Amino acid sequence: MFEQVSMAPADPILGLTDAFKKDSREDKINLGVGIYKNEMGQTPILATVKEAEKRLLAEETTKSYLTIEGIAAFGEAVQTLLFGQDAEIIESKRARTAQVPGGTGALRTGADFAVKKLGIKKIWVSNPTWANHGNVFKTSGLEVVTYDYYNAETKDLDFDAMLASLQSVEAGDMVLFHGCCHNPTGIDPTQEQWEILAKLIAETGAIPFFDFAYQGFGKGVQEDAQGLRVFAEHNTELLIANSFSKNFGLYNERVGGITLVAKDSDIADAAFSQIKAGIRSNYSNPPAHGAAVVATILNDKALYAQWEEEVAVMRNRIQEMRDLFVATLKEKGVEGDFSFISRQLGMFSFSGLTVEQVNTLKEEFGVYIVGSGRISVAGMTKNNMQPLCDALAKVI
Ligand code: PLP
Ligand code: TYF
Numbered sequence: 001m002f003e004q005v006s007m008a009p010a011d012p013i014l015g016l017t018d019a020f021k022k023d024s025r026e027d028k029i030n031l032g033v034g035i036y037k038n039e040m041g042q043t044p045i046l047a048t049v050k051e052a053e054k055r056l057l058a059e060e061t062t063k064s065y066l067t068i069e070g071i072a073a074f075g076e077a078v079q080t081l082l083f084g085q086d087a088e089i090i091e092s093k094r095a096r097t098a099q100v101p102g103g104t105g106a107l108r109t110g111a112d113f114a115v116k117k118l119g120i121k122k123i124w125v126s127n128p129t130w131a132n133h134g135n136v137f138k139t140s141g142l143e144v145v146t147y148d149y150y151n152a153e154t155k156d157l158d159f160d161a162m163l164a165s166l167q168s169v170e171a172g173d174m175v176l177f178h179g180c181c182h183n184p185t186g187i188d189p190t191q192e193q194w195e196i197l198a199k200l201i202a203e204t205g206a207i208p209f210f211d212f213a214y215q216g217f218g219k220g221v222q223e224d225a226q227g228l229r230v231f232a233e234h235n236t237e238l239l240i241a242n243s244f245s246k247n248f249g250l251y252n253e254r255v256g257g258i259t260l261v262a263k264d265s266d267i268a269d270a271a272f273s274q275i276k277a278g279i280r281s282n283y284s285n286p287p288a289h290g291a292a293v294v295a296t297i298l299n300d301k302a303l304y305a306q307w308e309e310e311v312a313v314m315r316n317r318i319q320e321m322r323d324l325f326v327a328t329l330k331e332k333g334v335e336g337d338f339s340f341i342s343r344q345l346g347m348f349s350f351s352g353l354t355v356e357q358v359n360t361l362k363e364e365f366g367v368y369i370v371g372s373g374r375i376s377v378a379g380m381t382k383n384n385m386q387p388l389c390d391a392l393a394k395v396i
Contacts, residue, residue, distance in 0.1 A: 011131070011132075012131055012370060012371060013032060013033055013034075013131060013370055014033070016032040016033065016368055016370060017030070017032060017033050019362075019368070020032065020368045023366055023368075025366040027366060027384075027387055028366035028367075028368070029366060029367045029368065029379065029384045029387070029388055030368045030376075030379050031367065031368060031369050031375045031376045031377075031379040031380065031388075032368045032369060032370055032376060032379075033376060034183065034246070034347045034348060034376050034378065035251065035376070035378065035379075036246060036249065036314050036318075036347065036378045037378055037379050037381070038317065039317065039381050039382060039383075040381070041379075041381055041383075041384075043249065043251075044249070045249060046248060046249050046307065046310045047306065047310065048297045048303050048306050048307045048310060049248060049249065049250065049293055049297070051303065052292075052293045052296035052297050052303065053293060055296060056289075056292055056293065056296060060292075063288070065284075065285050066099070066285050066286060066288050067285060068098070068276045068279050068280055068284070068285050069096075069097070069098040069099065069272075069276055069279075070098060070099025070100075070285070070286045070288075070291055071099055071288070071291050071292060071295050073295040073299055074097075074099050074257070074291045074292075074294060074295040075096075075097035075098070075099065075257065076097075076299075077294065077295055077298035077299055078097045078099075078242060078257040078259060079095050079097055079259065080298070081215065081221070081225070081242075081298065082095075082212070082225060082228060082240060082242065082259060083095070083225075083228075083229060083232060084222065084225070084229065087229075087232075089232060089261055092264070092265065093265040093268065094236075094261055094262055094263070094264060094265060094268055095259055095260065095261045095262075095268065096259065096260055096262075096268050096269070096271075096272035096275070097257045097258070097259040098257065098258050098259075098272070098275055098276065098279060098286075099255070099256075099257055099286045099291045100256050100257060100258050100279070100286055101254035101255075101256065101283070101286060101287065102243055102245055102254040102255065102256045103211065103212075103213045103241055103242065103243025103245060103256045104132065104136065104243075104256075105254065105256055105258075105286075106241030106242060106243065106256040106257060106258040107133070107136045107137075107211060107241045108136050108139070108140060109241075109258045109275060109278060109279060109282070110209060110239045110241055110258050110260075110275075111123070111136060111137050111140035111142060111209075112140050112278050112282070113239075113260075113271075113274060113275050113278055114140070114142070114174050114207065114209075114239070115140050115141045115142060116274075116278065117271070117274045117278075118172075118207070119172070120142065120172060120173065120174050120207065121142065121143055121172075121173075122142065122143045122144075122145060122170075122173045122174070123137050123142045123143070123144055123145070123173070123174040123175070123176055123209070124145055124146065124147050124165075124166070124169060124173060124174070124175040124176065124206075125137070125144060125145075125146055125147070125176045126146065126147060126149035126150075126162075126176070126177075126178070126182070127146035127147065127148060127149055127150070128149070128150060128184055128185065128350075128372065129146075129149075129176070129178075129183070129184075130178075130183045130184070130211075133176065133211070142174070146165075147162055147165035147166050147169075147175075148161035148162050148164065148165045149161075149162055149182075149185070149187075150185050150187065150350065152352065155340035155350070155352065156187060156340070157187050157188075157189060157193070159189070159193055162197075163196070163197075163200065166197070166200055166201070166204075169201070169204045169206045170204065170205075170206070171204060171205030171206065172205065172206070173204070173206040173207075174206060174207045174208075174209050174239075175201055175206050175207070175208055175209065176209045176210075176211060177197070177208060177209070177210050177211070177227070177231070178210075178211050178212075178213075179210045179211065179212030179213075179214075179215065179224065179225070179227060179228050179240075179242075180212070180214055180215065180217070180218040180219075180224035180225075180227065180345065180346065181213075181214035181217050181218045181224070181345050181346020181347065181348070182345075182346070182348075183213070183214075183346070183347075183348055183374075184348050184350055184370070184372060184374035185344070185348070185350040186344025186345050186346050186347075186348045186349050186350060187344055187345075187350075188218065188227065188345055189227060191226060191227075191230070194226065194227040194230040194231070195230055195234075197231075198230045198231040198233065198234040198235060199234050201231070201234075201235060202234045202235045207237055207238070207239060208231050208235055208238050208239070209238075209239045209240075209241070210227075210228050210231070210238065210239070210240040210241065210242075211241050212225075212228065212240055212241065212242040212243070213241075213242070213243040213245070213246060214246055214247070214346045214347065215242065215247055216247040216308075216311035216312075216314075216315060217246060217247065217311070217314065217315050217318070217345070217346045217347060218315070218345040218346055219345065220312075220315075221247075221308055221311060228240065232261060236261070236262070236263045237260075237261060237262060237263065238259075238260070238261040239258070239259070239260055239261075240257075240258070240259040240260075240261075241256065241257075241258055242256055242257045242259070243255075243256045244256060244290070244294050246347070247311050247314075248290075248293070248294055248297070248307070250290045250293065250294070253287070253289055253290025253293070254287060254290060255290035255291050255293075255294055258275065260272060260275065314378075318346075318347065318377050318378055319342075321377050321378075321380040321381070321385075322341050322342045322344070322349070322377055323342050324380075324382070324385055325338070325341055325377070325380060325385065325388075325389070326338045326339055326341050326342050328385050328386070328389040329389050329392060329393070331389075332389050332390065332392075332393045333393065334389070334392060334393045334396050335396065336396070341377075347376050347377060347378045348374050348375065348376060348377065349374070349375045349377055350372070350373060350374055350375075351369070351373045351374070351375050352373055353369065353373040353375075353395075353396075354373070355371055355373075357373075357395045357396065358370075358371055358373060360395050361391055361392070361395055364391075364394075365387075365391035365394070365395075367388060367391050367392075
């Protein structure tokens with residue numbers, strides 16, 4: 001029967017990585033996939049992760065199954081990271097967290113729950129958004145519609161247009177927000193804008209779903225949670241999909257959390273039992289190693305402090321590359337104001353490059369950028385900055 005099946009389209013981002021690997025040019029530059037690279041162009045293992053792994057190797061006594069929801073200390077640590085120390089949500093036991101395989105696993109688990117147990121039919125996502133959002137939500141059975149987000153002219157958030165499209169949200173819909181470091185634009189709402197959005201969504205009776213894949217990459221671990229925390233003040237029900245792929249560099253360990261917040265603890269228990277039932281019928285229970293590493297670090301005062309430093313190093317290096325990129329383009333006399341790149345947050349910048357320019361960069365200069373013009377700033381280094389900006393000077 002398999003001969004009836006046609007070839008699936010390549011993932012636009014992962015397909016680019018494949019093409020990059022096949023490129024034999026030595027001076028090729030990969031600004032495609034959102035993976036952090038250090039000044040040497042490497043994606044290193046964090047020192048805190050190495051230390052936690054050393055401890056786990058010495059102390060682990062069993063490889064027996066975890067529970068469906070995973071390591072309890074992991075779930076508690078996730079909630080503290082999301083809502084803050086001593087948050088009301090935690091004190092009143094209104095949140096439940098399941099350890100899941102990555103942010104993607106969290107999105108899928110949340111979407112399955114929304115469709116099967118809440119009867120939700122439609123999810124609103126920003127235009128543009130991460131390419132995989134549509135895949136995940138459609139596979140869960142949701143209709144995916146978009147709200148306006150980006151103003152290509154001002155290279156900023158089009159907040160008025162965003163509010164105007166969100167006027168059409170109805171009770172029983174779900175609305176996805178990027179907790180911070182919006183992928184692909186690098187543009188987040190301000191504190192005041194989060195307030196307005198939080199109140200608006202509360203009035204609609206829709207469920208807010210936060211995708212939180214870059215906590216710590218924007219302004220800081222606590223600062224980046226402000227939008228979510230404002231939403232939690234105005235909305236008694238929430239779903240949050242968080243990923244530890246980037247901020248712990250645990251990409252291939254597949255570590256994330258799905259957290260639900262309910263009106264009270266009893267409602268949370270019943271709702272969470274259905275999330276667990278969904279997991280049971282999907283992959284039964286999560287892999288242990290990555291989450292054990294995260295729990296070890298987040299629950300140890302010294303390791304936590306060191307981890308925050310390590311996240312700050314990654315965040316600051318990206319910001320430094322943003323500023324250097326803007327300065328180098330100017331130095332080379334490239335026309336236009338690129339200062340918006342310094343203002344954007346997280347791994348990505350929406351460059352405004354056209355598909356033709358992106359193609360020329362790849363074919364003639366070995367510079368790999370996603371077709372949308374999204375640049376992974378995390379792939380820039382002091383070493384590749386000159387050739388990168390020379391190439392850009394030629395195509396712009
Ligand atoms: N959400 C967004 C916005 C992302 O950019 C990513 C990864 O790049 C994810 C979710 C998925 O994260 P994970 O790799 O943990 O599945
Ligand atoms: O660069 C991005 O936006 C992501 C990266 O399983 C990514 O698509 C790659 C593989 C994966 C999840 C995310």
